[in-house]
Amino acid sequence: MHLDLHVHCNTDDRDLIRKYVDNCIHNETMVALSGGLHYGGHDYVANEDVVKICQEFSEVLVPMAKIDLWDTPPDPAEARRYADMGVKGFKFIYPYYEYDHESYLPLYEEIEKLGLPVLFHTGDYAPNSADQKYRRPVLKNMMPIHLDCIARSFQKLQIVMAHMGTAYFRELAANLVKTHKNLYFDLAGCGAFLGVNAYQLSELMRSPLLPGGGPQAGMRKLVFGSDSYISLPYIQCQALNVYQQLLFRCQMS
Structure with a gap:
């Protein structure tokens, strides 16, 4: 069984959700x-409704x-409230300040205490x-x-770097992953999993710095993320195929 850690709930249409679940x-x-709901260029289904959807389709959805992360400090209690509702991780995108703004x-400290991962x-x-x-x-x-x-x-906080920085920051991103034991990466989105070949990824x-020293040491920190949408299940199929090919070819390199 695989785990796709990067999927967007862009609709609450139960027929589309059922089709996505069947695909999974x-x-x-x-x-x-x-x-x-957020300050970026689009809004998805509210967190509370995502929890309800996942409860309804719990055989597949988490x-x-x-x-x-905006111009006023986020309330750490919000993370605990979501955790009490059954949320199993947190996602961040389009911040007002840099991610490491004081x-x-x-908030990150509270999530670390909860023992939940962040993307x-x-x-x-x-x-x-x-x-x-x-x-901004x-x-x-x-x-x-x-x-x-x-x-x-927060060295007990499990962190996933979505998209591995894409082409803009890929080398920097890779070095950070190799430096920090608690930092992982995905190649979610066509700009990432179709943007790097097996040789490039191996290098x-x-x-x-990692046990084993070879490319497989770093590849063990690759997390599967498709960047698919409920309304676009085919992206997961495409991503799964590409990830499998990349892993196989990296093993052969």
Whole structure:
């Protein structure tokens, strides 16, 4: 059984959800499903409704919550409230400040205490109307380097770097993953899992810092994430196929 840690709940249409769930069953894949209304260019299904959907389709779906990192300090109690509702992880994207801004650190500390993982979007982000409204340095705020402070400060917090920084920051992202025991990565999205070949990935993840020293040491920190949507289940099929090919070819390199 696989675990897809990067799936968006962009609709609460039960027919579409059922089709997505059937696709997951066919792929033998559990899904960490995230939604959340936020300040970026689109809104997904509210966290509370995602929890209900996951309870309804618990054979496949596991809820994650998206918490806004904006211009006022997030309340750490919000994380505990979601955990009490059954949320099994948290996602962050489109922050007002850098991910490691001091106002966000108490939230990460609380999540570390809860023993739940976090997923940070890193790298490319398509321009949209929110950029004109908020005028924030989006790519700078979501650079992988901002996960360094978080990984160092909260060493029991399991962190997944979504997209491995995409092409903009891939080498930096790989080095961070090799440095921190609690930092993992996915290649979610066509800009990531179709943007790097097996040879490139093997070279990026080769490290004397990790047990074994070869490329397989780093590849053990690869997490499956498709960046699929409830309304677009085929993306998971495509991603699963590409991940499997990458892993096989990396083993042969």
